[in-house]
Amino acid sequence: MRPARALIDLQALRHNYQLARELSGVRALAVIKADAYGHGAVRCAQALEGEADGFAVACIEEALELRAAGIRASVLLLEGFFEADELALIIEHDFWCVVHSLWQLEAIEKATLAKPLTVWLKLDSGMHRVGLHPKDYQAAHQRLLASGKVAKVVLMSHFARADELDCVRSDEQVAVFQAAREGLAAEVSLRNSPAVLGWPSIPSDWVRPGIMLYGATPFEENNPVAARLQPVMTLESKVICVRELPAGEPVGYGAKFVTTRPMRIGVVAMGYADGYPRQAPTGTPVLVAGQRSQLLGRVSMDMLCIDLTDVPQAGLGSTVELWGKNILASDVAMAADTIPYQIFCNLRRVPRLYSEG
Numbered sequence: 001m002r003p004a005r006a007l008i009d010l011q012a013l014r015h016n017y018q019l020a021r022e023l024s025g026v027r028a029l030a031v032i033k034a035d036a037y038g039h040g041a042v043r044c045a046q047a048l049e050g051e052a053d054g055f056a057v058a059c060i061e062e063a064l065e066l067r068a069a070g071i072r073a074s075v076l077l078l079e080g081f082f083e084a085d086e087l088a089l090i091i092e093h094d095f096w097c098v099v100h101s102l103w104q105l106e107a108i109e110k111a112t113l114a115k116p117l118t119v120w121l122k123l124d125s126g127m128h129r130v131g132l133h134p135k136d137y138q139a140a141h142q143r144l145l146a147s148g149k150v151a152k153v154v155l156m157s158h159f160a161r162a163d164e165l166d167c168v169r170s171d172e173q174v175a176v177f178q179a180a181r182e183g184l185a186a187e188v189s190l191r192n193s194p195a196v197l198g199w200p201s202i203p204s205d206w207v208r209p210g211i212m213l214y215g216a217t218p219f220e221e222n223n224p225v226a227a228r229l230q231p232v233m234t235l236e237s238k239v240i241c242v243r244e245l246p247a248g249e250p251v252g253y254g255a256k257f258v259t260t261r262p263m264r265i266g267v268v269a270m271g272y273a274d275g276y277p278r279q280a281p282t283g284t285p286v287l288v289a290g291q292r293s294q295l296l297g298r299v300s301m302d303m304l305c306i307d308l309t310d311v312p313q314a315g316l317g318s319t320v321e322l323w324g325k326n327i328l329a330s331d332v333a334m335a336a337d338t339i340p341y342q343i344f345c346n347l348r349r350v351p352r353l354y355s356e357g
Helices: 010-024 033-037 041-048 060-068 086-092 102-110 134-146 169-180 193-198 329-335 340-345
Strands: 005-009 055-057 075-077 096-099 117-122 150-156 187-192 206-208 233-245 263-268 285-288 291-296 304-307 319-323 352-355
Touching: 005 010, 010 041, 010 193, 033 041, 033 060, 033 340, 041 055, 041 060, 055 060, 060 075, 060 086, 086 117, 096 102, 102 134, 117 134, 134 150, 134 169, 187 193, 193 206, 263 319, 285 329, 319 329, 329 340
Parallel strands: 005 352, 055 075, 075 096, 096 117, 117 150, 150 187, 187 206
Antiparallel strands: 005 233, 233 263, 233 319, 263 304, 285 291, 285 319, 291 304
16 A cells, blocks of 8 residues: 555644643634544544534535534534525534624524524624624624524634734734624634734634644744644655666756755655645655655655655655654745645545544
8 A cells, every 4th residue: 555644643633722722711613624624524523522612614514524423512614604595404403603794694584493593793804805894793793683593692703914923913903803893792702823822912702723723833933832732643655766866867857956966865655646735845854764854856746756865774665754743844834835724735645544642
């Protein structure tokens, strides 16, 4: 069997959730949308269900997958519903629902519901993606309560630049939110992963840790709090071929790397079809046979090449960590000019193996 695989440490996942609770001191929804950022939503939910205050997913398909697997905890639909007829399923399976648009509010008012909804009412405080305009927010809250179809409303918004700790935009968004919700007696949810880690003064009755659950920092710079996270996924494979090349020889497609001296090249069973970023350049870190080395040349669909010249103990069959506890996913993402969110979510074809540490 091809040796590429993703090792998922469920104890590290729980550690990161507990850290979110410790840092915030409030209830936390574990965000497991997009198949838990490539880590496997069902297994991650099962690992956290005993202590999580609930889960958050993007859409009803993801939520139904959890219910089918026996997950009974509260599940929030972060994009709400896309068609009014989804409301019956939301009620049947006891999902919580974000309302971010007036058409959703109107659909609730018109619906015949078997029991009241729990709604998270989303304000556009300045990200300008989804969310109600501040001028509509108070009236929307009152209409939900007046409809008789809502048991509880949580007030929420989302930050655009909380990963930039020296940026005033998050404070500006908080000010917009506070003005829009003035006088409304309801619980509040504002803080996502970067806000949990880097903005402790922002008020929140609920936090929504996402990327931090999986042990990756949302920040480009070093952060002492984020350094307490434990990587959950280790992506690894093995050396399947070793080449001895003289100076001046090209390696891989497009001759993007040419040897500058006699070199040992290891070919690894890992490529962009597995989710490893094709744009990762020469010099992107890897760990082979327990020693740091680097990627060489262009990543292929199924294979990539690494430098074994200064790793004499490495050879055919040596284990290679592409990211994990030694090679941080954030470092690979930065080298590839992307973010850890994307490289986790792009994982495919590679089997996931779960363990407790």
